[in-house]
Amino acid sequence: MSECSGCASAAPDGSCSSESGCDKADEKLQKTLGRIRHKIVVMSGKGGVGKSTVAANIAVALSLAGKKVGLLDVDVHGPSIPRLLSLKGQKPHMGDHVMEPVPWSKNLSVMSLGFLLEDDKQAVIWRGPVKMGLIKQFVEDVMWGDLDFLIVDCPPGTGDEPLSTLQTLGPTAIAVIVTTPQGVAVDDVRRSVSFVGELGNRVLGIVENMSGFACPDCGAVHNIFNTGGGEELAREAGVRFLGRIPLDPEVSISGDEGFPFMKVHRDTATGKAMQQVIEPLLAFPD
Structure with a gap:
């Protein structure tokens, strides 16, 4: 069999x-x-590092730059993309063995298990093969059309979802790995780097999120916590360091209210830091 x-x-x-x-x-x-030029998997070995926020803002920023983008949320047990993009309660149109993704804008389409749950308080209790089947369906049975980028938001760790995602997307899929600066996070994220390599995929680079504190009053970034853990890991692993994103209260507020930070706060210090992370993607060939 x-x-x-x-x-x-x-x-x-x-x-x-x-x-x-x-x-x-x-x-x-x-x-x-074959209709998707670039497949970017956003992942982390550690929970709570702001990975979904980074994935959502990468997708939004690319779409605002004129790219055709799909955003796929494969976090089966905690889908947060619908809230982050103010799409809670939306439902994809279901056809004969196909689904239409939920549009956020003319350039950005979104799919998440969160759109299919009748109750957002409902726990999803699935074993690995069922999750694997869902992820494959979300790629092949969703009418993504022609995309410049498919951004995939994976749950933390190196379990069923990131494994199934990379296996489904194939060896051309590229990982963006998110960490916070603290050693306890970097230790777990290090495993994500080796995980991607063992599967034969490439790591585009590492993002150090919540690195320093962006003062809402003066606009300056203060290093009140550790910084540099992500950059050190990138150097150790021989991969690109994509940049630091400071801890900014407006990022949390934007996520809770469903207004992507890169749409409303692009000109702030944090917005410019996020833009630095996205620049290598914008340099990809069309």
């Missing part, structure tokens, strides 16, 4: 008895991936 968790013929254990079903599913997946 072959592993085929995303196939329509798959059993609950992920096995499949239909080779033709597997072949058709694989063909459909490859056709979808």
